[in-house]
Amino acid sequence: MKHFLSALDVPDVTALADSAAAFKAAPRSAETLGRGKRIGCLFLNPSLRTRLSTQVAAQQLGMEAIVFNVGAEGWALEFAEGAVMNGTTVEHVKDAAPILGQYFDILAIRTFPGLKDRAEDYSERYISQFVKYAGVPVVSLESATLHPLQSLADLLTIRETFAGGRRPKVVLSWAPHVKPLPQCVANSFAQWMTVWGGADFVVTHPEGYTLDPQYTKGASITHNQDEAFEGADYIYVKNWSSYEQYGQILSNDTDWMLTLDKLKATNNGKVMHCLPVRRNVELSDEVLDSAHSLVTQQAGNRVWAAQAVLADILKSNA
Ligand code: CP
Numbered sequence: 001m002k003h004f005l006s007a008l009d010v011p012d013v014t015a016l017a018d019s020a021a022a023f024k025a026a027p028r029s030a031e032t033l034g035r036g037k038r039i040g041c042l043f044l045n046p047s048l049r050t051r052l053s054t055q056v057a058a059q060q061l062g063m064e065a066i067v068f069n070v071g072a073e074g075w076a077l078e079f080a081e082g083a084v085m086n087g088t089t090v091e092h093v094k095d096a097a098p099i100l101g102q103y104f105d106i107l108a109i110r111t112f113p114g115l116k117d118r119a120e121d122y123s124e125r126y127i128s129q130f131v132k133y134a135g136v137p138v139v140s141l142e143s144a145t146l147h148p149l150q151s152l153a154d155l156l157t158i159r160e161t162f163a164g165g166r167r168p169k170v171v172l173s174w175a176p177h178v179k180p181l182p183q184c185v186a187n188s189f190a191q192w193m194t195v196w197g198g199a200d201f202v203v204t205h206p207e208g209y210t211l212d213p214q215y216t217k218g219a220s221i222t223h224n225q226d227e228a229f230e231g232a233d234y235i236y237v238k239n240w241s242s243y244e245q246y247g248q249i250l251s252n253d254t255d256w257m258l259t260l261d262k263l264k265a266t267n268n269g270k271v272m273h274c275l276p277v278r279r280n281v282e283l284s285d286e287v288l289d290s291a292h293s294l295v296t297q298q299a300g301n302r303v304w305a306a307q308a309v310l311a312d313i314l315k316s317n318a
Contacts, residue, residue, distance in 0.1 A: 001312045001313055002137055002313075002316065002317065003313075004137075004139045004140060004149075004309050004312075004313065005127060005138065005139075005148065006140070006148055006188075006191065007148060007151065007188075007191045008191075008195070009148075010195075013155065013192060013196050014196065014198075016308050016312065017152065017156050017159055020304040020305050020307065022308075023057075023060075023303075023307040023308055023311070024301070024303075028060060031060060031061065031062050032062050033061050033314050034058065034061035034063030034311075035062040037062075037063045037064070037106070037314065038063065038064045038065075038066065038105055038106075039054075039058045039065050039066070039104060039105065039106040039107075039108055039310065040066050040068065040100055040106075040108065041054055041066070041067045041109075041141065042068050042074075042100070042108065042109045043068070043069045043070065043071060044109070044110060044111045044112070044126075045071055045110050045111065045112040045142075047110055048276070049275060049299050049302050050110060050141045050149065050302065051067060051141075053149075053303045054108060054139075054141065054310075056303050056306075057303050057305075057310055060303075061307060061310055061311055061314065063106075063310065063314075066104070075090040075091040075096075076089045076090050076091070077090075077092070077096060078091065078093065079126055079129050093126075093133060094129075094133055097129065097132075097133035097134040098133055100134055101133070101134035101136045105136060105317075106138075106313055107130060107136055107137070108140075108141050109126075109127055109130055109138060110142050111127055111144065113144035113184070115182065115241060116247060117246075118243070118246040121145065122144065122145055122212070124143055124145060126143070127140060127143040137317055139309060139310070139313070142184055143184065144182070144184070145182075145184055145187055145188075145212075146187055146188040147184045147188045147274070148188055149306055149309065150185055150188060150189075150302070150305075151185075151188040151189050151192035152305035153299075153302045153304070154192065154274075154301075155196055156304060156305060157294055157297060157298045157301050158199070158272075159198075160301075161270060162233060162234075167198060167199055168198075168199050168200070168234060169199065169200045169233050169234070170199040170200070170201050170233065171201075171202045171204060171228050171229060171232045171234065171235050171236065172189055172202070173204050173205070173228065173238075174186075174206060174209050174239065174240065175237045175239050175257055175282035176239065176252045176254060176282065177249075177252075177281060177282060178252075178278065178281060180241035180247050180249050181239050181240055182240065183212070183240040183243055185238050185240070185274045186215075186238050186240045187211055189236055190211060190216045190219060193219070194215070194217060194218045194219060201218070201219045201220070202228045202232070203220070203221045203222075204221075204223065204225045204227075204228035204229075205221075206223060206251045206253060206256065207223055207250075208242050208244055208245060208250040209243070209244075209250065210244055211240070225256060226265060229262060229265045229266050229269070231265075231267050232265075232266040232267060233266070233267050233269060233270065234272060235269050235270070237258050237273045237277075237282055238274065238282075257280070257282060258271065258282070258283050258284065259286065260284070260286045260292075263287065263292055268292075269292060270292060270293075270294050271283070271288075271290075272295065273295050274298070275298075275299055
C-alpha cells in the first residue's frame, strides 16, 4: 500500500483487519519496523482519538511521531491552482508539501470539508494536493469525504465481537445532531462494509439524507428505522448532513435518536459510534451506559487500526 486514503487503496481489507487484531494481541511485535522513520501528523481540524491513537501506534512501531496543528498554528494554506495569493492564504500547498516530504517518511493529514460546495469537497482537493506534492506516503486522518482509519477500527470491532457463525446484520442509522456534520464517517463505514462483504448491510435515514451512491452500492437502504433494526446484530449510529441538499440539516426529528426501547427489535444489538457523541441527542445515556455499547472498545481499536496501516506502508515502501 502506497497511500491510505480509502478502502480502495487496500488490497485486502480482511487481511488488514487481521493485522490490526495481531497488533492488538502483541502491540510491540514490530517495534523496530519504524526505527529511524518519522511520521508527521498534520491537523487542519480538531481531534482527540485520531491524534493520540496515531501517535501511540507510530511509537509502538519504533517511529517518531510529530504532531502539527497546522489549522490553528500554521500558515494559512492555499490549495487553488494558479491562485493570486493576495487574500488571507499565506503559503501554497505546492510549496509546503514538498518540504514536509523532506521532513517526514509518512505524512498523515486531517482535513474536513467546508460543506458549502459539494463538488469541491468530493474532489478531495486538499488531501490530493498533499499526495501530489509531498512525494511520500500519505495517510488520511479523515478527509473531506472519508475516514478510513475509523472504518478499519470499526471492522476490527465487528469481527472480534461477532460469534454468530453466520453473516451479521449491520445497520448504519442516521441520528439527529445540532450542527451540520460531514458525511465522512457514514460514507467510509458504508464503503468498508461493502468492500469487506462479510455482513448484511443496511443503511437507514430520513428522506433527504441519501449518501453518495458510490459508497452504498450493494447496501439495503430504507427510511423505516424500525424495520431496519429488526434482528440487527450491530447498530452504527451517526449523524450526517444532507448530501443531496449539500451540507444542510433537513431534519432534527428526535424519534431517530437510539434508545433502549428501539433496541428491543434487534438481536441483542451492539451499538457503535465513532465519537465524539452528543449524549441524549444522537444516543441516549441509557444506551451509551449499557452493555449494548461498544464505543470504548471501538475507540480503543483505533490504535491497532493505525498500527496495521503504518506497518503495511512501512513494509511496502521499504
Ligand atoms: N472518531 C474520531 O475520529 O475521533 P476524533 O475526532 O477525536 O479524532
